[in-house]
Structures are given as C-alpha cells and as structure tokens.
Amino acid sequence: MSIELRKHFEKITPLTDQEFDYILSHFTTKKLKKHQYLIQEEDTVTNDYFVVKGLLKASHIDKEGKEYIMQFAMEDWWITDYQAYFSQTTATLHINCIEDSELLCLSLQNRDKICSELHKIEHFFRRKSNLGYVALQRRILSLLNSSAKERYEQLLLQYPSLFQRVPKTLIASYLGVSRETLSRLSS
Template structure:
C-alpha cells in the first residue's frame, strides 16, 4: 500500500526512501467492504482518504431526497468532505465504497503535523488541492453550460475507467441525468 503512496507523492515532488520512511507513519491503512460508508453527512470529517485500490463516491442528498454524486475516487485519487475536513465542521457529504477498497488515511491532526515537519509534503498537499479545485471548477462549469451529451462524452473521454467500473445509475446521478437518458447518450 505504501509504495503506491510513495509513487503518487513522487509525481508531484521528489522524496527519497529515507524521507518517505519519515512520512509513512502519518498514514494508516484501512480496508472497507463494498457498500461500506467511510463518512456520513452530519458526522465529523477528521480524515482524508488516499485510494490505493478500489472505488469510492461522495454524494449529497438534497432536501427532496434526491442523491447528487459529486465525485468518484479510484486508485491514486484523494477523497473526503474537504470543506468539513479543513474547517473541522460536520460533513455535508457522504462517502461510500462502490467496490471493496483499500485506502491510506491521514487525520487532520497528522496532516497538520506532517506539513509542519516537511516542506515537501506541505507543497505536495498544496499542489493536490490546486489540481482538485481546478477539476471541481471544470465540473461545475460543465454542469452549468454543457449539454448532457457533452458531459457524458467528456467523462468517457477523460475517465474511461470510470465508465467501465461505475454502475450506470451512479453515472447518471453524477451527470445529472436520468438512467434512461444515460442509456440514450451511451448509444450515441
């Protein structure tokens, strides 16, 4: 599990084996079964998750009971209710497993300590947040301005693996369309 994290960090900032040996105790491995909730709305969100193997989703349930999927996370991706994690408030999002999933977790406290102890890791997390915020902005703009067909084709082009691994009902919720509309889009 740790070798995946080491390789992931090295994509952003070079760290030696010795530096990684100092970093790794800040993370804890966890394994979750399919359908298990890692976080539920209304609970504290003290942990970020790095996906080593498996597939997760974050979702929000609106006042009418409609489920909105904000994010999927597969191998090499980070997931949490980042607002609740960083502000240390209660989660508005729920995170659950679409597949059996292995993650490395880091608590808010450990992340703060790690960033204080390692300039490289502070830089790493800053870069990951910048990339994540850019992706979120692109997704929001797509939902506001792109047609359902454009959103679907963009998803398939950008993340073909998600299209193969995520059930169609969840993809439809992510794209903001019905299951029937997604079926028509996938045939076009």
C-alpha cells in the first residue's frame, strides 16, 4: 500500500525514504467490502482517505430518498466528507464502496502535525486542495452550462474506466440525468 501513496506524493514533491517513512507512520489502513459504508450521514468524520484499491462514491440523499452523487474516488484519489473533516463535525454525505476497497486513513490531527513539520507535505496538500477547488468549479459550471450529452462526453473522455466499473444508474445520478436519458446518450 505504501508504494502507491509514495508515488502519489512524489507527483508533486520528492521525498527521501526517511521522510516518507515518517509520513506513512501517521496513516492507518482500512479494508472495506463492496456496498459497505465508509461514512454515513451524522457520523463523526475523523479521517481523510487515500484510495489504494477499489472504488467509492460520495453522495447526498434528499428527504424524498433521491441520491445525488457528488464524487467517485478510485485508486490514487482522496475521499471524505471534507466539510465534516475540516470542521470536525458530523457528516452530511454518505460514502460507500462500489467495489472492495483498501484505504489509507489520515486523521486531521496527524495531517496538521506532518504539515507543520514538513513543508513539502504542507505544499502537497495545498496543491491537492487547489486542484480539488478547480475540479469542483468545473463540475458546478458543467452542471449549470452543459447539456446532458456534453456532460456525458466529458466524463467519458476524462475517466473512461469509470464506465467499465460503475453501474449506469450511478453514472446517471452523477450526471444529473435519468437512467433512460443515459441510455439514449450512450447509444
């Protein structure tokens, strides 16, 4: 598991073996089965999760029981309920496994500790946050300004492997369309 995390950090900043071993010592591991929840609404959120293996989804379920998928996370991605994680409050999202998953868990306390001790890691997380803000802005603008077909084509272009791994009902929910509309778009 540690090799994947090291490669992930080193996409942004090089690390010595000693630095990486120290960083890794602040993580714990977690394995979950398909359909198992990582976080449920109202849970206290103490960790950010790096996906070593598997696929997860973060979603919100409204009062009528309709699910809105906010994010998918596959290998080499991070996932948590960030509002709850950074404010140390309860979750407003559900995060569960679409596939069996292996995760590396980083508490906010440990994140703050390694960021304060290693400028490289603070830089890494700042860059990751900035990239996340950009991706979120693009997603919101896409939902506001793009047609369903354009959103479908963009997702297919960016993440073709998702279409092999995620049921079409979940892809439809992520795109904000019905399953029937998705079938028309993909034919």
